[in-house]
Amino acid sequence: MRIELSNIEKIFNRGRHNEFRAIRDVSMEIAPNRITCLKGASGSGKTTLLSMIGCLSRPTSGRILLGERMISGLPERFLTDIRRHTFGFVFQRFNLIQGLTVLDNIMIPAYPLGLDHGELKRSAKLLLKQFGLERVSNNPVQWLSGGEAQRVAICRALINDPGVLLADEPTANLDLKNSREFMELIGNLSESGKTILMTSHDPLVYESPVVDEVVEMHDGQIMVK
């Protein structure tokens, strides 16, 4: 699915003394079934932009089109629905729920759908197998290594079979070996038809051959190539 942004602005603490324009007049297009990487220094606005695309926050002004549908300005109810079916998130800090097992963490996004429990468990286990996590599936997530935790986060992002995977600084908490494995994994997902949008200031990511498109950001704006 095509994602199109036009004239996006994000102003934090608007009208207060600490008002801050994090995103200024950004227009771009994210190609379907491709891997796009937002590159830029820390503080350049990558995360802010990613969260607006993923409907975790709203732009102050501008329009976001998802396919033919305009999603900026939709009420919360619809945003939830889009988050649930269109996007899968892999957060920089993974954000797994501590104390729950790997399997439970993966199934959480599917709970509100009210699927058959057995079926849900089967598909969760299939994902775990695919990502080499069978062995740890019943462990609490706090026992996992960094690489494992990220793969669990990816599984969780994929459980509702979204079209778009969003990953914020995916290699920031990984060592070199795990980072390489991640890029390989992302390549496979792209081949299976997912649209992937990442942010990163790690050359291992934005210089990787699997990345189709690199968009550079600076001070809340997109740099022209």
Added chain:
Amino acid sequence: MKAFIRKQGFLIDFTLSSLMRRKGKNIGLLIVYGLIVFLLASVMLFSHALRKEAGLVLQGAPEIVLQRMVAGRHALIPADYLDAIESIRGVAGTEGRLWGYFYDPAVGANYTVMVTPDYELSGNEVVIGAGISRIRGVAEGDFFSLRSDKGKTYVFKVKSLLDSESELVSTDLVLISEKAFRVLTGIPEGRLTDIILKVRNPREVQKVAEKLVARLPDTRPILREEILRTYDSIFAWRQGIVFVLLLGALLAFVIFAWDKASGLSAEEKREIGILKAVGWETGDVLRMKFWEGAIISFSAFTLGYLAAYLHVFYSSAVLFEPVLKGWSVLYPQFDLVPFVDGLQLATLFFFTVFPYTVATIIPIWQASITDPDAIMR
């Protein structure tokens, strides 16, 4: 429909596992909450049961007690007044009583010594209440001494112990033969302490009382309702102290709920953000958290109330003993008749579970309506 039910199942599952994840915190909560409910419920059950008990006791009391007054003071009443009273219309029966208080310096307690036709007692036999038996350490067959008003000590044999239904009235009682009573007190033959009467028609009590005063101007009739009122005021006074306890518990509850209402931990906020980011609706998050609060407060309520029930009805409210004992050395070890008032239960429920649940849900609602992008930082 099926999906909806399954979804609720998932939510409840998730709620339970959430509770288990924060076991320590939740058990602590349960204990504090349960204790507060326990205190509140104990006070409520206890005061209610006590009043009921007093009511029961007085049901068996005579409708009218007749005293003779001399110069405005209670004096002995001549036994031949009995005939005069029996001839009044509406009087169903009379009985002359002999009774009084005896101070026992050994234990610093007052006994109520009484002559009763219900027991066949010889001159040196007594029947005593449970409180006296406890405090003096005497059992059936043991010796028991009483000092006469003139200072002479008489020794009696304990024939049996009173096992009255309600220890509330019988605990300090000594039953004695008429002969022995007259020896102890020096009250001559033909004189009584007071007279009790039964009235044929309860509605005529007032009328009979008027006739009594008309025929025997030196007497004063005391009606059962008046005694009831005195009893009530005694219990009301005691309840006052208990009421302070109750206020304390309420205050603790308010502080406790306030603490809950004032905010969530960073971890809890984060969790709500995660759930929303992965596609949970605000409503789902609220429902889940609502169940969490409801399960805790419902269990705490049940546990606290049950504990209070056992405390009041099966341990004679031991914790309140110091408050209620007051001056009475012979504190009755009464077993109150178990009784649960539905309205009372509902009131307590409403004033604990309801505010707690609201207090927990407000900050959660606040957290769940904010954009979930904070979890990306």
